Amino acid sequence: xxxxxxxxxxxxxxxxxxxxxxxxxxxxxxxxxxxxxxxxxxxxxxxxxxxxxxxxxxxxxxxxxxxxxxxxxxxxxxxxxxxxxxxxxxxxxxxxxxxxxxxxxxxxxxxxxxxxxxxxxxxxxxxxxxxxxxxxxxxxxxxxxxxxxxxxxxxxxxxx
Numbered sequence: 001x002x003x004x005x006x007x008x009x010x011x012x013x014x015x016x017x018x019x020x021x022x023x024x025x026x027x028x029x030x031x032x033x034x035x036x037x038x039x040x041x042x043x044x045x046x047x048x049x050x051x052x053x054x055x056x057x058x059x060x061x062x063x064x065x066x067x068x069x070x071x072x073x074x075x076x077x078x079x080x081x082x083x084x085x086x087x088x089x090x091x092x093x094x095x096x097x098x099x100x101x102x103x104x105x106x107x108x109x110x111x112x113x114x115x116x117x118x119x120x121x122x123x124x125x126x127x128x129x130x131x132x133x134x135x136x137x138x139x140x141x142x143x144x145x146x147x148x149x150x151x152x153x154x155x156x157x158x159x160x
Contacts, residue, residue, distance in 0.1 A: 053084055053131045054112035058103045063111075067135045068095045074117070075135040085132035092117070092124035 055062055055078050065077040071091040076084045102118040103111055116125040136144070
């Protein structure tokens, strides 16, 4: 029996006739049926925040965006739109004015708490690199500064 290219033989057995089906719709339906449980499970589980993590093979194609947190840390978004926050061991004074940075992975091939970023010649090693929510907006930052200022004033008034 000859089988046409692009077709599959199903129901082969004793006394069972051979049926020919086009393989493309069968394969597509089979893959969809296999992947459907995984996609719903992935959609239901939120990503845990504050967990040590890494970005494998950091480059222009794996890092989508970033935002400096003054000289204390950096938010980094990967290509899957997941955000991470890296806290520096010390400070990274040039980061707030930089348009780009380099990643020093020390041979590991991933951006994690053991890596450093290099900004304008300064090496800024991480003390932690964790999963994070997106960086706060300007309005959220302003509200946080005002709340912090009000708390300091209330504390000062309570001491007096």
